[in-house]
Amino acid sequence: MKNPISLLTGSFLRELGRDRIVWILAAAAGSLVLASLILNEMVVGQPLKATRDAGLSLLSLLGSGGALAMVFSLGGKMVEGRALPFLLARPVRRSDYLTALAGAVWLAATLGLALLTALLIVLVRLGGQTWIAGPLLGLLLAVLETAVVTALAVFFAAALPPAPALFLTVMAWVAGHALDGALAVASQGHQRTLTTLLGVLDVALPNLELFNHRATLAQGGSVAPGTLGLAALYAGVWVFLLLRGAAAIFRRREL
Amino acid sequence: MDPLISVAGVDKTFPTGRRSTVALKGASLQVLPGQVVGLLGPNGAGKTTLLKILAGISRADRGEIRLFGSPPGVGLRRRIGFLPERPEFLPHATAMELLALSLRLSGGSGGEARVAEVLEATGMARFRNTAVGRFSQGMKQRIGLAQALVHRPDLLLLDEPMTGLDPLGRRMAFSLIERFHREGGTVLFSTHHLDDIEAVCTHLVAIQQGAVSPLGEATALRAQGGFCLTAERDGERREALPRGEEELWTELERLRRDGWRPLALRSDLTRHLEGYYEEPD
Numbered sequence: 001m002k003n004p005i006s007l008l009t010g011s012f013l014r015e016l017g018r019d020r021i022v023w024i025l026a027a028a029a030g031s032l033v034l035a036s037l038i039l040n041e042m043v044v045g046q047p048l049k050a051t052r053d054a055g056l057s058l059l060s061l062l063g064s065g066g067a068l069a070m071v072f073s074l075g076g077k078m079v080e081g082r083a084l085p086f087l088l089a090r091p092v093r094r095s096d097y098l099t100a101l102a103g104a105v106w107l108a109a110t111l112g113l114a115l116l117t118a119l120l121i122v123l124v125r126l127g128g129q130t131w132i133a134g135p136l137l138g139l140l141l142a143v144l145e146t147a148v149v150t151a152l153a154v155f156f157a158a159a160l161p162p163a164p165a166l167f168l169t170v171m172a173w174v175a176g177h178a179l180d181g182a183l184a185v186a187s188q189g190h191q192r193t194l195t196t197l198l199g200v201l202d203v204a205l206p207n208l209e210l211f212n213h214r215a216t217l218a219q220g221g222s223v224a225p226g227t228l229g230l231a232a233l234y235a236g237v238w239v240f241l242l243l244r245g246a247a248a249i250f251r252r253r254e255l
Numbered sequence: 256m257d258p259l260i261s262v263a264g265v266d267k268t269f270p271t272g273r274r275s276t277v278a279l280k281g282a283s284l285q286v287l288p289g290q291v292v293g294l295l296g297p298n299g300a301g302k303t304t305l306l307k308i309l310a311g312i313s314r315a316d317r318g319e320i321r322l323f324g325s326p327p328g329v330g331l332r333r334r335i336g337f338l339p340e341r342p343e344f345l346p347h348a349t350a351m352e353l354l355a356l357s358l359r360l361s362g363g364s365g366g367e368a369r370v371a372e373v374l375e376a377t378g379m380a381r382f383r384n385t386a387v388g389r390f391s392q393g394m395k396q397r398i399g400l401a402q403a404l405v406h407r408p409d410l411l412l413l414d415e416p417m418t419g420l421d422p423l424g425r426r427m428a429f430s431l432i433e434r435f436h437r438e439g440g441t442v443l444f445s446t447h448h449l450d451d452i453e454a455v456c457t458h459l460v461a462i463q464q465g466a467v468s469p470l471g472e473a474t475a476l477r478a479q480g481g482f483c484l485t486a487e488r489d490g491e492r493r494e495a496l497p498r499g500e501e502e503l504w505t506e507l508e509r510l511r512r513d514g515w516r517p518l519a520l521r522s523d524l525t526r527h528l529e530g531y532y533e534e535p536d
Binding site for chain 2: 002004007008011012014015018019077081082083085086087088089090091092093254255
């Protein structure tokens with residue numbers, strides 16, 4: 001018998017591929033990258049800078065945003081839409097379902113990000129420049145960040161109804177990007193309580209700024225292999241912890 | 256003979272806001288191999304909760320459950336076919352894809368040929384390539400039966416299998432259950448349709464306020480009763496309970512002679528079972 005996780009992941013991927021929301025996101029991403037070509041006219045002396053900046057930002061934003069949309073769309077159909085009992089009556093563990101959900105969403109998002117990266121490389125090439133390493137590194141970092149955001153969304157969706165789960169995931173995403181800056185400001189202002197509180201949050205929530213090297217990449221710079229390796233390890237540990245936590249909570253949830 | 260399903264002293268409570276709702280209270284039940292057991296009871300009696308616990312969807316708070324002689328586990332579920340109440344599925348999957356997934360998840364054999372066979376048996380063959388999300392409730396019910404049967408289980412757990420089915424669909428469901436039973440399968444199903452129970456059940460169990468009471472063999476219960484004849488005269492209604500066919504004809508003759516108009520005839524078993532659908536005081 002084939003592994004239930006791979007069977008479910010395949011079915012969920014097919015389900016996502018037929019869902020309107022995925023195609024709307026893909027169309028939005030493509031349109032925004034194309035729109036950046038117009039913005040290039042406003043940037044004097046740095047041809048295609050707007051396309052490079054917008055493309056790298058979109059990789060991060062659409063990876064995370066797409067993952068959120070897909071987790072809550074598919075997860076909602078399964079739990080609130082009552083499609084899950086027929087699967088769980090099979091030899092399928094609840095943790096298998098959560099792993100397959102996260103895996104399918106991550107794979108679908110990765111596929112979308114890869115297409116967006118290809119579009120970005122082609123557009124820059126048509127503009128007369130060769131820029132390949134930057135988008136590919138941006139893709140890798142966006143894929144890692146998307147894995148963590150997907151696991152965050154699955155964690156909250158396993159514990160709560162869709163609206164509060166979505167709100168908390170977005171808050172965790174914002175905090176993941178803003179905590180480093182907020183912590184620096186608080187420590188400079190010598191606000192001990194706020195610094196402690198932000199420090200606790202910094203440890204308790206994944207730090208998504210580890211995956212943000214857009215400024216360097218847009219300027220044609222690179223990211224050290226050690227930094228990439230650390231980011232991959234960090235993402236792996238968080239995905240593991242979040243999915244284990246989600247499984248422990250979801251095991252007790254009444255369906 | 257060892258029971259296929261053994262439930263002893265099972266409790267289940269659901270939190271509902273600040274209060275809690277008792278769904279099952281000391282529920283005990285035994286189902287032997289080859290039985291077709293009808294689970295009777297009003298809405299909220301605990302039928303769905305009991306079936307979900309047996310199917311592995313929900314967990315009992317306390318009590319002992321054994322299926323096929325073992326404590327329930329993920330591996331045992333490949334021997335069980337479960338139809339949830341008002342089933343829903345992955346909406347973009349076609350009927351064929353859904354059944355293929357069900358078959359493969361349960362490790363069933365036969366592949367596409369088996370899927371096609373079950374689609375044919377449930378009257379859904381011509382909708383094999385239609386997305387399940389486009390189906391009516393009755394069609395989803397048929398696909399629900401198909402996915403419960405596709406991996407050739409030993410035990411069927413059916414929660415309101417006749418809901419939303421048209422007369423042809425009901426006949427199809429009866430024939431599938433009967434065939435499954437003839438081939439040695441065991442069935443536990445809940446229903447509100449008393450004629451369903453009369454048609455296919457070998458044994459009956461009542462569940463009221465979370466407590467389970469075995470009622471015995473359907474044939475014995477039928478033999479105890481006769482008919483229940485309802486008649487009307489000048490807006491007044493009365494019921495007569497003839498014991499057999501001969502008594503029934505005599506009673507009909509007497510009623511007509513006295514100016515009563517026969518309105519309905521049902522078996523006394525049905526009348527007896529209706530008592531289990533009355534809300535307790």
